[in-house]
Amino acid sequence: MEIRIGTFGVLLLVLGGCSGLNPLQERAWDHFVACRAVSPTAVLVELREDGTLIYSTREASEFAAMSDCLQKRTGQRPTTH
Numbered sequence: 001m002e003i004r005i006g007t008f009g010v011l012l013l014v015l016g017g018c019s020g021l022n023p024l025q026e027r028a029w030d031h032f033v034a035c036r037a038v039s040p041t042a043v044l045v046e047l048r049e050d051g052t053l054i055y056s057t058r059e060a061s062e063f064a065a066m067s068d069c070l071q072k073r074t075g076q077r078p079t080t081h
Contacts, residue, residue, distance in 0.1 A: 024051030035069035042066050053078070 021029065028051040036042050039062040046054040053070070057063040070078045 021047075022049060025049065027051060028053050031070055031073045034073065035066050038069050039063070039066035 025047050028047060032042070032044055032047075032053055032055065039057055041058040041062050042055050043057070044053065044055050046052075048054070055066065057066060067078050
């Protein structure tokens with residue numbers, strides 16, 4: 001757990017201070033951060049230039065909660081693999 005929180009914290013600092021994000025990435029990042037309230041173990045794995053989020057969670061229920069939250073915020077069902 002500490003590693004995941006630490007990794008997320010570092011990522012937050014890097015992305016938060018990074019002016020190189022495009023508008024799609026910024027919007028996706030905002031959605032991800034807001035939805036972590038319902039999926040606290042969610043870890044961002046990749047944030048693509050097109051705004052695609054790739055994330056993982058410890059629990060299947062949290063993965064579903066994150067997907068539902070993202071769908072409500074974006075109006076689109078996230079693609080899952």
